[in-house]
Amino acid sequence: MALLYTIIIYEMAGHTLKLPHPLSDEFIDLINLKQTTWRAGRNFHVNTSMKHITKLMGTMIDGNFKKLPVVTHTQEFINTLPDNFDSRNNWPYCPTLNKISDQGSCGSCWAFGAVEAMTDRVCIHSNGTKNFHFSADDLVSCCSYCGNGCEGGYQSAAWEYWKEVGIVSGGPYDSNQGCRSYEIPPCEHSVPGNRMPCTGEVQTPKCKRTCNFGYNVDYKNDKMYGKHVYSIQSDENQIRAELFKNGPVEATFIVYSDFIAFKDGIYKHTQGYSFGGHAVKIIGWGIDHGTKYWLIANSWNTDWGDLNGFFKIIRGENHCNIENNIVAGEPLLVNNL
Template sequence: MLTLYVFLIILFSTSATNKSTGIHMHPLSDEFILHINLKQNLWRAGRNFHRDVPLTYFKRLMGSLRNYPSEYLSQKNYDMDWERVPKEFDARLRWRGCPTLYDIRDQGSCGSCWAVAAVSAMTDRICIISNGTRNFYFSAEDVLSCCRNCGSGCNGGVLVRAWSYSRRKGVVSGGGFGSHQGCLPYEIEPCEHTNPGPRPECGSTQKTPICNKVCEPNYKVTYKRDKIRFQQIYTLNKTRAIKKEIFKNGPVTASFSVYSDFLNYKEGVYYHVAGKYIGGHSVKILGWGVEKGVKYWLVANSWNTDWGNNGFFKIKRGKNTCGIEEQIVFGD
């Protein structure tokens, strides 16, 4: 068995030599996964999705559209703040009274990452500000369906505009698919990534839900009265300032460029190794640390818990890896 394994490594290594970028390999193939692992040892690739999931599904997931220069927000000023932050930090451990910090949402077959990431961070920050006494689960459905100028719903939106919507209009409550929690729960069903199960197969096309300004039948508060607004929206792009904001007030959101190797991330500190660009993606950053001497951000994805490290991943910090530090967005 060991001899066979060594033979396979030599075989695929030779193949990888001829295709050093991995561009011509299928992004979900065993060959591509092995190629990633042979090229580096900082992170491990493995199977997150069934080999037959269509590539159009992944392009649909990448719904983070670029911000326009006119929408760039004011930087929150940390220039004169000399307070030290720890070498490693995990918001889940500091604010144990806020269980949503452990949540991994599932955007389904919809390019709603820009809305899901924003409301996930909003939910955490409201809890943190209230010292764990206020657990208001912000609705991704409300932002996805009712923010008219955010973009095109499941066909993509702008992260900054999702936050701006929370300031202008406010966002109602709403749990995950089938939860019947809050005013507007998420309508789009999660899908099965790797194994057959009760969820539909990944790849099925989902339309943007219609904006419904009426709460669930059993919810006792009206849509209008359920809205919660953020007073101010900020941005940051300096590593030290980003760390201080997370340390003081909780998770922030970011958009970055996704390449096909990211689809196969399982653990370790991610950086782009091989494969083609797929699109823009929005996520929530909730901490940082150092692994194997490499600095990283701790990030929550929105592809359910059977992707990556129980839905979370680490990505190189301080080098603007895949553009993740270009514009951090959050609100107070």
């Protein structure tokens, strides 16, 4: 495997810093010399386009986030929370809690973090009687005020769109599942693999208010909606209480260049510069050898990292702003027809 020796030079706190290229073996070795809670390794091929990697960070600065109502939980309820919690074990009748998506070369993390949490919550709030998978494609392509589609979007707008306009069902690329399956093919976020290379060269799909051929429900009638949309106070106990009571939430965090090399352990920023904001779904929490963490579902397919597409990040320190922008909502379990 060819090594990358390109030096990245950038300014920080008035000093010029030089680092190995973020996809080089040198950079991975540097991380492992300095980290204490996790292990770095190769995920992306050395020839992966940096345009693709930066495009994965599709969360835009959300000026409307603070306009959402804030939900808080009582201290009495917080005192009952366990030290470890995994939504997959708590609601085993909801299969989507185990699902990891692939956003492809589209900056649609803001949409995937939203629809995956919405999907889980419909199942949870219906006690497993409704398994409706919301379409990321519908949200990315049809929400005109959510941002710029594959060029990035706003998480709060995605949830508001769910409440005001509704989102149809849909499955992964080329699955023909639901009303609108994802139109952007998966690409190779890790090595080795047989998917197409990730290039970052992809256009936002056109908004199509029709369902997949053969789907027997009309587009308008297929939609499901949110009943309430809200934010959670930037406090680990409030976030834990929301997760325990109502299910997964969408979060955003700053991705640094060392994160793309995450393999296992509990991620803590160690080395590198910011790529931008990324949206994910928090599904649980825990403590490992005295270190508190959030358990999170990513959207870079199941073979990214060594945890089948999930990862852990330091909890309770607002690390990389992971606790700053938490959005969730309550589903409306009867269609608005």
